[in-house]
Amino acid sequence: MAVSSPLQLSVVIHPVVVLTICDSYERRNEDIEKIHGTLLGKVEKERIEIRNCFIDDNPTASGKKKFNLEEFQRLFDLHQRVYPNEVIVGRFSTGDQIDDTALAMQALFSRVIESSYVAFPIHLLVDTNLTDSHMGIQASVYHRYGVPGNDNGSIFTPIRYAMGYYPEEMSASQLFQRNLAIGGIAPVHNDMQHVIATSTKIDELLDEVLKYVEDVTAGNTPFDSKIGRSLSDAIMAVPQIDQSVFKDMMNNSTQDLLMVTYLGSLVRTQLALAEKLNTIL
Amino acid sequence: MPTVDGETASLSTRDVANASVTYIGSVSDSDQCLHLKIYLLSLGANVKEEVSDDLPTDFNDIMEGITTLLDSQVDTDEMRSALYSLCTLLMKCMKSGLTGYISKLCSMFEQNGKQDNAGIRLEILQTLSFYELTSDLEKTEIFVTSLKLAKQYKLHDRVMTDIQEVSKLLDTWKVERDGRIIIYRLIRDIFIDSQRNDEAAVVMLELLRSYDDHNIASSVEDAKICVIDALKNPEIYLFDYLLALKPISNLRGELLYDLLNIFIHEDLKSYVAFYEKSKEFMQSIGLSHEENLRKMRLLTLTSHIAKAGDAATFDDLAAALALEEDSLEQYIIDAISCKLISAKIDEKEKKVIVKWVKSRTFGKAELKQIGERLLKWKNNLHLIRKNLSTISQTV
Amino acid sequence: MSRAEIDVPIKKVSIDGQVILQIIRHCQSERDSTDLAQGVLLGMLVDNCTEVTYCFPFPEFTEADTDNDIEMYQLDMMKYLRSINMDHMQVGWYRASPFDLNVIKDMLDSQYTYQKQIHESVGLLFDPIKAAQGNLSMKAYRLSSKVMEMYGQGSTEFTVNSILAAGLSYENIFEEIPVEIRNSSLCNVYLAQLKLNHSSAPTSYLTLGTDSHLEKSLRLLSESLDELHQEAGKLSVYHKTLRMHHQKQQSLLKKRGDNAKARDDDDSKQNRPPPAPYRLDNLLVANQTNKFCQELNQYVSQSFSKLFLAEALENNES
Incomplete structure (x- = not known):
């Protein structure tokens, strides 16, 4: 592994992971306060991308169900059939603190899952309790501490992360944010809108x-010539075409588009006509 | 490759406040101390073998032995486990209200240790800087120590050097100007060591902004370095942003300031005159005369075209630049490729058809022009958008 | 199942944001392979609205996998979902359709299978190319009940007369259902926190270069017109053969005179009228062509808007 220290890691989380966690949290059994699960993703040298997650089975009311490694393996195999490149990169839990259950699972996974995938497993803590009116998302790296021969405990040290988006995810997320402003439920646009x-x-x-x-200009903000220059560069970047050349270009494009519209209407008329004729015969 | 929000992985300021270190021990405090002590003894440290029930006493004793650990040949994972064990004990001491340990640890880490365990020392320091009981002052101290270690052992990618993030952190920790200067200097040194000269220049600007009236006297060296770096940089032609910085305007009266002024406002003739008068000075600062001539020619060309517009003929330009006509064309092409002007050469008429010219100084007047242009755009767009909306509703 | 008889009209489809992101992810990873990403939608029916709350992708089943493998995969996934309290009722399927190219026959088959078992099923088509350019495009389709009935009796049912009788036309084979996106409040809290950098938003669709897209669309349109032409050819051949058959019948009747009735049974085998052609393919191709035209219209209106915007910025130069 090229990474010898968690300080070199850069962790990227996709929003789908957090949304899945929120959704599963809302569906948990009544007597459970937290949910736990496994994080999956891709590891490329020092960059860990968290792309998906599995939720652990909810413990039943009568007591904690023991974690079944075989079932987990089957589930992971199912997953690998669709996404063969994804590996286990860590665990997550919800709430405002990492508790013993989370710790036990993390320790289990570090032992059982091959460490060739990721040298420093991540733990993600998603605060679904919304302390301070904020959903805190914290990524940590898991270490054991102690002296040789005497293991004294585990420590989770925070690590910086960033949200990562594919272009499609970015458009979807922006759409979701825009919808928030208009009440949270919205139809999907067509092209012109x-x-x-x-x-x-x-x-x-x-x-x-x-x-x-x-x-x-009014003097409220200090004048920074660097910002001013970037602005002027941005404006200069608009290609300045001669009026006549631009008019030509506009006309050509307009003609093309009009012709296409005409063809489209023609075809549709043809279809309607053909149908009528066929049914008459 | 997905795009990442923000250039580097970063916690928002809010999350930094909420990030917490979690540790879950499986043995009692005194047992943990005992284990550590036995281990340190096995490495030859000078610690007492017994543990009392008082954590601070034991911890102080253990701290004496850490120097031995840091100087030993223990392998990375073992060192990490042991130091994290120490770290959790330190956090427990801080919980019971004791202070001063972090400073002690910082100085201990600075003075002891080898290349192999430098990375681990940085890890421990970062963990402590996230701990909720660490005060802002201690966090600053930890950051300075981390920068020093990173510089010394060339571990440049393990410490936060992104200037925007760093200024945010320094604001949160309410670091004083003097403290900031030290930190920015360290970061600049790190950039220079790793050949990232552009970023080093940016840090210098931030550094100069941290000076204010009461410590302006000590800024002279830094200001001079900044100006010389900018003049040397073959890609920078516009220097007026430097004048906005207090330490640089403080250089008024010095020869370097006059030189800077020439590059900003004057033309080729003034430069040549200056050069003739102060040859020694020019040699002492190490700028290449040829390079300077080239830059001044391009800048003079820009000013001339800005004034004359489309009426600029080759003859006028050649005279102003003290060049032959053949070389003149090359200079015009250079100016276009450096984006100082955007123009076309009319070879038949021996003229230059100008589209736009960058101004050598950018002041409020230019900003006003931009504002007017933007307002026009906004109004036009508004109209079109209204029309489009009505159309899309009827469709 | 008795539920299928209750014809609850589905007025809209409501999708969770999480499902959209999962679909995007699946399409992303399948981008380089030749097969299109497809998978199953899960959720439930609330009033007149099908709610989609989860989805899982289908891996690429090779020919070596039997139907049993596919079954097993689905069962395993459903078991897992039940254990984590997800809705495990299948409410449809999704598929990526770059450039809105959809294999209509497959669509018809899949949607029929799903809709037969579970009435509320919808088929969701997602265009990853458009989404990458900034415009999220999701379309949901169902089959009208008439089509369900007729398709259930086999594709031979679609003769000219039966189509006329059922009032079907190429336009209403598939019903498009409006799609709506909803997120739970907890998810909204998270989404409100996201600092989405506007400058990194994909805006490549704002380019004025429309030629390549137009070319491609027109090419697809002409291909489907060719197919339509073929279908029309088939119909005219049928009419010709029918006419010839009638003429033969007439001439034979004239010749035979009174003995016609006795001989009719013998002759009927040879003189059976030619079979009526199946019109299902014709309907499908017509539908596809119509879709292309509609898409083209949309694209053209978008391009016009862009041109006008560019004009707004240009008008004040010099």
Whole structure:
């Protein structure tokens, strides 16, 4: 393993993991306060990407069900059939503290699962109790401490992480965030509405920049020539085409698009006509 | 490859406040101390064999033996386990209200240890900096020690060097200006050691911003280094941002300041005059005269075109730049590729058709122009958007 | 099952955000393989709305895997989900359809199988290409009950007359159901916390270069028009043969005169009218073509909007 210290690790978490944890937390059995599970993902040198998770079976009311390693292995095999590149990278638990159960499971996994996958297993703590009105998500690395011959305990040291998104995940997450503002439930856009939504976004960005310019002119914000230059660079980056060339380009594109629309309508008319004729015969 | 939110993995400021170290021990405190003591004794440390029931006493005793551990040849995993054991004992002591241990540990880590265990020392320090009972002052101390260790043992990727993140942390810990200066200097040294000169320049700017009136006198060296680095950098042509920094405007009266001014405001003639007058000074700061001539020519070209616009002819430009016409074309092409101007060369008419020119100084006037342009865009977009919305509703 | 007889109309489909992200993930990992990502949707029915709360992907089943393997896989997954209190009722299937290319016959088959067993099933089509450019596109489809009945009796049922009688047209084989996204409150807390960097949002769809996409769409359209043409050819051949058969019948009747009735039984074997052609394929191809046209329209309107926006930024130059 190229990584000799957890300080070199960079941990990236995909939002689907946290959403799955939240959802499973809401579905837990009535008498359970926390849920636990396993984290899966991809390891590339010093970068650990957490992409998915399994939830442990909920213990039943009559007592804790012992964790069945065989069943877990079967589940993992099922998973590997679809995602052959994913390995186990750690464990997660919910609540505001890592407790004994979580610790026991983490220790079990570190022993049983091959350490060639990831040198420093991660533990993710998701605070579904929302202490301080905030869902704290904390990633830690698990170590055992003690002296040779006498193992004295385990320690979880926090590690920095970041959220990672594929482009599709980014669009989905932005859509979800936008929906929050309008009450949390929303239909999916079609193409044109999407362009309008983006232009609204551009509008907001322009507002922010204009506010900055006004502030600086009024003297409220200190003038920073570096920011000013980046702004001017950004504006200069808009390609400045001659009016006539631009008009030509517009016209050509418009003509192409109109023609395509015409063809489309033609085909649809043809379809309707064909159907009518067929049924008459 | 998925994009990561933010360039480096980072905890938001909120999560840093909430991050906590969790440890779960399986033996009693005194047993843990006993185990550690026996282990240290086996390595030849000078600790007492017995344990009392008083944690602080035992812990102080153990601390005496840690130097031996750090200087020994013990392998990485063993060292890590032992030091984490020490770490948990330290945290327990802090829980009972005792202070001063972190400082002691920091100085101990600075003075003892080898290359092999430097990484582990950094790990322990980072863990302690996340512990909730560590005060802001102690966290700053830990950070400084980490930077020193990283610099000494060349472990540049194991310590936080992202300037934006670092300034956020320093704000949270309410570090004073003097403290910041020390930290920024260390970070700059780390960048220079790992050949990341661009980032080192950025740190220098941050460093200079940390000076204020009461310690401005000590900033002169740093200011000079900053100016010389900028002038030397073959990719930087616009220097007016430097004047905004207090330590640099403090250099007024020095020769270096005059040179900087020439690069910002004056033209080729002034530079050549300056060079003739102060040849010794130019040699002492180590800037290449050829390089400077090239930069000044490009800058003079920019100013000339900015003033004359489309009326700039080759003759005028060649005169201003003291060049032959053949070399002039090359300079114009260079200026375009450095993005100082955007233009086309009209060879027949021997003129330059200019699209836009960067201004050598960027002031409030330029910002106002930008504001006007943006306002126009905003209004146009608004109109179009309204139309599109009405159309999409009827469709 | 008696439930299938209760014709509860499904008015909308509500999907959890988590499911969308899982589907995206599956499509991401299958991006380089030739097979399209597909899987099962799970959830429940609430009033007139099918709620989708979980999904799991199908691995690529090779030819070596039997139907039994596929069954076992599904059963194992369902067992696991039951143990963690997930809804384990299958409410449909999903599939990635880049460029909105969908193999209609497969769609019809799958949706029929699902809808037969569980009435509320929906088929979800997801376009990963559009999503990567910033526009999340999810479409849900069901089969109308008439189609269910007729398909159940075999594809031979789809003759011209039966289609007319059922009032079917190529437009309403598949019903599109509006899709809605919902997240639980806890998930919303998390989503509100996310610092989504707007500048890293995918905005590549804002480019004005529309040519390649148009070309591709038009090519697909012309291919499906070819197929349509073939189907129309089949119908006209049938009409011709039918006409010829009638003429033969007439001439034979004239010749035989009174003995026609006695001979009819013998002749009927040879003089059976040609079979009516199956019109199912025709319907499907027509549907596909119609879809393409609609997509094209959408794309064109989007391109026009982009052009106008660009004009807004350009107008004040010089």
